[in-house]
Amino acid sequence: MPQRKPSFLLVGIVFSLYQHHSQAAxxxxxxxxxxxxxxxxxxxSAIAEDASTIFFNPAGMTYLEGRQILGALHLIKTTGDFDNQNTSIVGTEGGNFGSLAAIPNFYYxxxxxxxxxxxxxxxxxFGLKTEYDKGWLGRFQAIKSELKTxxxxxxxxxxxNDQWSFGFGLSAMWAxxxxxxAVNLVTAESSVVNKGKDWGFGYNLGAIYQVTPDTRLGLAxxxxxxxxxxxxxxxxxxxxNSFPGRTLNTDITADLTLPETLSLSSFSRLDEHWELLTDVTWTRWSQFKELTIARDNGSNTVVGSTQEHWNNTLRYSVGVNYRYTDSLKLRSGMAYDEEAIDNNHRTGRIPGNDRIWLSLGASWQYSPQTTFDVGYAHLFIKEASIYDDQRTPTPGKGLIDGKYDGSADILSMQFTHQF
Structure with missing residues (x-):
């Protein structure tokens, strides 16, 4: 495998320390x-109150003066359990496949x-991690699934001008x-481990329209x-030419398209204390039709293929800010986040479903140059049904027939300094 370029080595090491969990569709x-x-x-995509607007809408940088540095850390605790509905299948229910993760951000x-x-x-x-007990009944479909970016x-x-701002960015994404x-060797069981990485490239665009001095719209x-x-x-x-009992390595390739998104946001200052925020975000998950792993030896022989057939999704959110004092702002919000996976194509690797976010937060301006933010959200994830017997070489072996139940808690902290 080729070595990473030295200029990206430190970033890759820092981010590889953290386990990643999917909290959106x-x-x-x-x-x-x-x-x-x-x-x-x-x-x-419209509020543009700190340098995190670089991700959500780069046009928002025009609302920030001078130089600004921002660092954030998100602690995510996920829980997930599978309830087996078919007692004839041998194996455990997999235990809690969630865990604790930490995800950092940096902006300048x-x-x-x-x-x-x-x-x-x-x-x-983008990120994902699910990991079941090795002896669980769905082990022929999935034990560990992890994506880092x-x-x-x-x-x-x-x-x-005073009404219009525009932004443009480039993305270099490592994944x-x-x-x-698990695999069935007739007389015993073993496991298959697929690993791969790559750099991909894209871009982002944004615009903000200042409708009135107190209201603006953002499109990203x-x-x-x-x-x-x-x-x-x-x-x-x-x-x-291979035989059971011998572990062999084979070079492989797999194409993965990380989807485009389109967001429309609004920000309104209602009076000297209250602010109202809204957002609708569309994600084009429909192009994720299958995940195929092939040998990288010129033959393109398929090692494994999973039909996905995901759907495009919408995420709706509304939030309210209350400026309690000149230095303290209180935040609240809720969101409804559609899942891209329907009941007919749900797998043990990504057993998600629609979710509702309830959030609270606060912003404290410690000094004219320094601000601290903290936020908390609880995600209620809708119970998900699954019937999956199409991804194992032995029909009836490892049948996943049951329901998933899960939730997530997110605690975020942020330091912002203007200089």
Whole structure:
């Protein structure tokens, strides 16, 4: 496997320390700044109150003066349990496949002049981890599923006039995936481990329209990022000339397209104390039709293929801010987040469903230059049904027939300094 370029080595090491969990539809992550969590990320493309706008809408940099540095950390605790409905299948229910994770963000912004602003953001826009007990009944479909990403996002913003601002950014995204499952060797069981990584590239665009001095609208688009993952598979058998009991490595490839998103947000200052925020975000998950892993030896022989057939999704959110004092702002928000997976295509790897966010937060301006933010959200995840017997080589072996129940808690902290 090729070595990473030294200029990206430190970033890759830092982000690889953290386990990633999907908290939005599919395996997207909204946790790109702590200030927005208290509003369930309502108004994220329009509020433009700190440098995290580089991710949500780069045009928002025109509303920030001087240089600003921002660091955020998100602690995510997920819980998930499977309730087996078919007692004839041998194996456990997998235990709690959730865990505790930490996800960081970093942003820097500065002025070129009064009209032009530049910035850079580093974050994790996609991530996933589920891991079951090795003896669980669905082990032939999935044991461990993990996706890590690091996105480096340099951006430029231009203020046309008092009403219009525009932004543009480039994305260099590193992705790494690992998928493991059990295999039946007739007289025994073993496991298959698929690993791969790649760099992919995309862009993001944004515009903000100042409707009145107290109201603005934001529109933001992030392009898809095509990943051509390359790695290897460790398997007890990899072809006709192999035999059980021997572990062999084979180079593999897998194409993964991380979807585009389109967000429309509003921000309104109702009076000297109250602010209202809204957002609708569309994600094009429908292009994720299948996940196919093939040998990287010129033959393109398929090692494994999973039919996905995901659906496009919408996420709706609304938030309210209350300025308690000049230095303290209180936040609240809620969101309804559609899942991309329907009951007919749900798998043990990503057993998610629609979810409701309830969020609270606060912003404390410690000094004219320094602000601290904290946010908390609880996610109620709708019970999900599953019947999956199509992804195992032995019919009836490892049948997943039952229901999933889960929830998530997110605690975010942020430091912002103006200089």
């Amino acid at each position: 599919g395996f997207a992550l909204f946790e790109q700044g702590a200030s927005g969590l208290g509003n369930a990320y309502a108004g994220a 912004k500065q002025d070129i002049n009064e009209q032009l602003k530049i910035g850079i953001g580093v974050g994790t826009p 690091v996105n480096i996002n340099p951006s430029l913003a231009w203020k046309l 790494q995936a690992e998928l493991t499952s 688009f992030r392009s898809k990022v095509a990943q051509h993952l390359k790695g290897d598979v460790r398997s007890p058998f990899t072809g006709l």
